Amino acid sequence: MSSTTSSEHSKAPTVGGYARKLSIKPKPSITIHINNYYRSKVYTTGSEITGHVAINPQTDVRFDSLQIVLLGTTKTRVDAVSVPQSTAHTFLKLTMPIPESSYPVPRVFEAGMNYTLPFTFVIPSTLTLNACSHHVANSSVQEHHTRLPPTVGSWEKDDFAPNMSRVQYAIKARVYRDEDSGSGVVSEKILEAMREIRVLPAAPEDPPLNVNKYDDLYTMSKSKTLRRTIISPRAGRVTVTAQQPGAAMLSPDGQTATSTAVPLDLAFEPAAGSGDVQPPRITAVSSKITAVTYFSAVGVNHYPNLRNSRRSFGSEGRGSYSGTTSASTGPVGTIRWDRQFTAQARRDSGYGSEGPSSSSESDPMVPKKRKDSTESPIVYTARVRVPVQVPAQKKAFVPTFHSCIASRVYVLWLTVSLSSGGATAHVTLGVPLQIGVRGSSGSSDGDRAASELPPSFQEVEEADEADEFWRPRVLGVPAVQFDRSSAVGAGGLPGYADLDFRRRTVAAH
Incomplete structure (x- = not known):
């Protein structure tokens, strides 16, 4: 009796049993395969991305x-x-685009078959x-907004x-089925795959x-007083002014970077009555780099790093984030100092009282006379x-x-x-550091050469073919068909030599 009851209970359906049955229900499979792809692969301007979409349904799928598509998307919060x-x-x-003649007839992905479509x-x-369709301050801002931004936030190392x-850049494949919703035909997405x-x-x-002076992110010049201690008399005043480096x-893969150099203009004014004080020597120079990321919920119409950037990007709807590394x-x-006489010393000596060439006031490297101190003669x-x-x-x-909502x-x-x-x-200075990317000098792994950099917005605007250049480009319809093969047998891709690729579509919404 107990044995029978136990047997009956073992055959009774359970919630867990239904869950297991539902979990093993076959699902259509769609995957994206990229040729010559590896984890640290980096694409640059002119790089060619080839591959295929594979669909392996376990049941018949009507579509x-x-x-x-290849999508580029900026996301901010x-x-x-x-x-x-x-x-x-x-x-x-x-x-x-996929021509109508490429689809199987009827439009059903049959179970047990492999379907491949190259791209x-x-x-x-x-x-x-x-x-960039929003209002911007000038054509320079718009030119920057129509450049491709780099991938941000998906690198193996901290960026x-x-x-x-x-x-984010990603290749997406989507399969749609048209359904009658009562108020019209609606395309329902039944399969989707993405490869970033x-x-x-x-x-x-x-x-x-x-x-x-209004660009509070940078400090291009600063003066400091030389002293032995806080209470000791000053020996002089030094001014350090930086020029922007190149x-x-x-490199196109981002693994290496060329060095740069910052020109520094030094000016030393000995304190009056300090005796024969020698100009200073540089004992050490240290450097660090701060990366500032600006983000906004709406289109930005100016360069966020100029003017009162901290105030404007601290308001609601905008923000900034910074990280620093050494x-x-x-x-x-060795510093080679040039000794010059000040304007006052020249006038006191009776020389050079006339003409701009006789006065050091026109020299930007010579510190201006301060009203609260006695001017040094040299x-x-x-x-x-x-x-x-x-x-x-x-x-x-x-x-x-600089893009529309991120910089x-x-x-x-x-x-x-x-x-x-x-x-x-x-003396600590904050100097704008520009980081660029060299164009690819050759092709490898199917990448196209990209040695020529894109023309500037002004150059294109002035060109005779400007209208043609900015007209949306359309990808020519390739002569391609689904390759249908048995899931057991060996499948293959259509020959890429048969594809007639012309211009690519570049659209934004």
Whole structure:
């Protein structure tokens, strides 16, 4: 009796049993395969991405259309006081059209069969004007907004990116079925696959920024008093002024970066009555790099790193995030000081009282006379170059960029230690550091050469073919068919030589 009861209970359905049955129900499979792809693969301007979409249904799947796209999307999140704001901006959409003749008849993916469809995309050099449709301050801002931004937030090494700002490139494959909703036909997505890729587009070196006193992110010049101790008399006053260095250029894969050098103009004014004080020598120079990421819930119409950036990006709907790492500096070398007489000394001596060439007031390296002190009769000036190496082996640096809702800029901090007769001073400057990406000099793993950098917005605007250049580009319909093969047998891809690829679609919404 008990044996029978036990047997009956073992045959009774259970919730767990239903769960196990549902979990083993076969599901259609769709995957994206990229040729010559590996984990650390990086694509750049002109890189060709080839591969195929594989569909392996376990049951018959009726469908109406299939779409393969390369998407570039910027996503931001601003934790505002009232409510968090999340924004997604699709700045790039390359679509590979599939001709009607390529679909199987009837449009059913049959169980036990393998279906493959090849694709090819090329990373473009620029976006169309549709990628930036909001109001901007000038054409320079729009030109930057129509450049491809780099991947942000998906690198193997730390790229200083906050969770509130991401730039993602991905290949997506979608299968749709049309359903009658009563009020019309609605396309229902029944299958989808995504494969994320990393993109580091070529970024040319831009002209130096026009930094002024309102640009509170940078400190281009600073003066300090040389003293032995806090209470000891001052030995003099030194002024250090930095010029913007050339861009540090990343390799197309981002693994290495060229060094750069910061020109420093030094001016030393000995204290009046301090005797024969010698100009200081540089005892040490240290450097670090701060990466500043700006993000916004709405389109930004200016360069966020200029003017009162901290105030504007501290408001609701906008934010910024910074991360700092140390950098290495090379030897400065021996300073060669030039001795000059001040304007007052020239007038007192009776020489050079006329004409601009006789006065050191026109020399920007000579400190201006301070009303609260007695002017020294002489001033020493010098120029040095400080070599700096970006630590690309430790961090994942992306190029300086400005897009519609996200930007990345870099500040190079230099701390210069000076000493003269036991008197010391430490001067810290914050200099704009531009990071670019060299164009690829050749092709490998199917990548196209990208040695030529994209034309500037002004050049395209002035060209006779401007309208043609900015017209949305359409991918020519390839002569391609689904390759249908048995799941047991060996499948294959259609020959790529048969594909007639012309221009690619670049659209944004």
